[in-house]
């Protein structure tokens with residue numbers, strides 16, 4: 001599987017779209033890997049996770065052909081993960097040159113939001129209402145939504161994705177995993193785990209993870225054999241409030257054998 005990380009910031013972006021704090025000013029000056037947009041990923045050019053408001057920027061920046069996407073998984077309805085109005089730009093009046101439908105998978109709230117904002121799709125967007133801990137055949141992938149520790153107003157999900165003996169966990173947005181999610185993961189062997197590290201050094205591990213919780217999870221993954229010996233952990237979804245630029249994060253995570261995500265990063269498993 002080829003995993004293309006399109007964005008690696010928390011909701012406001014890093015630098016934040018309106019923010020003039022010292023960290024955002026520094027990120028603007030440093031540029032490069034310090035410029036982070038709202039999060040999403042594409043697997044093998046066809047399976048997309050989340051549809052943030054920075055999608056058009058991702059398409060232009062990384063030369064993406066969005067018409068190739070056949071399936072879209074939605075983690076939750078925070079606006080940095082789902083901007084349904086732009087999904088409607090895929091309908092025939094706005095988009096030409098292809099006729100396959102887009103399959104959208106999510107729990108009840110994202111599906112409701114898409115139906116409500118997009119209206120009649122005339123079969124060009126097909127919705128699939130998914131449930132936690134059930135495995136779905138999505139193209140050639142096996143996808144299992146797992147409950148996250150995130151917004152309590154909805155059943156936010158993270159995803160385990162498997163294909164050809166390879167598997168990875170798309171683990172954000174979430175704080176410390178709920179018990180049922182740990183139970184589901186025991187006995188699985190991941191090649192890659194992508195984790196939320198929104199909270200940096202802040203002593204908070206609910207709704208989002210911090211550095212200490214990521215380290216603790218790494219220990220548990222190894223202890224429980226959830227991560228293969230040659231498997232990788234990558235951290236992402238950073239908030240400007242943590243005050244850590246890309247190099248600061250590298251200095252913290254490299255000695256632990258954990259990779260730091262940046263916009264446009266490609267991973268092959």
Ligand SMILES: [Zn+2]
Nearest residue numbers: 010011080173
């Ligand atoms: Zn988010």
Ligand SMILES: [Zn+2]
Nearest residue numbers: 019021024240
């Ligand atoms: Zn800022």
Ligand SMILES: [Zn+2]
Nearest residue numbers: 076078150173
């Ligand atoms: Zn969120």
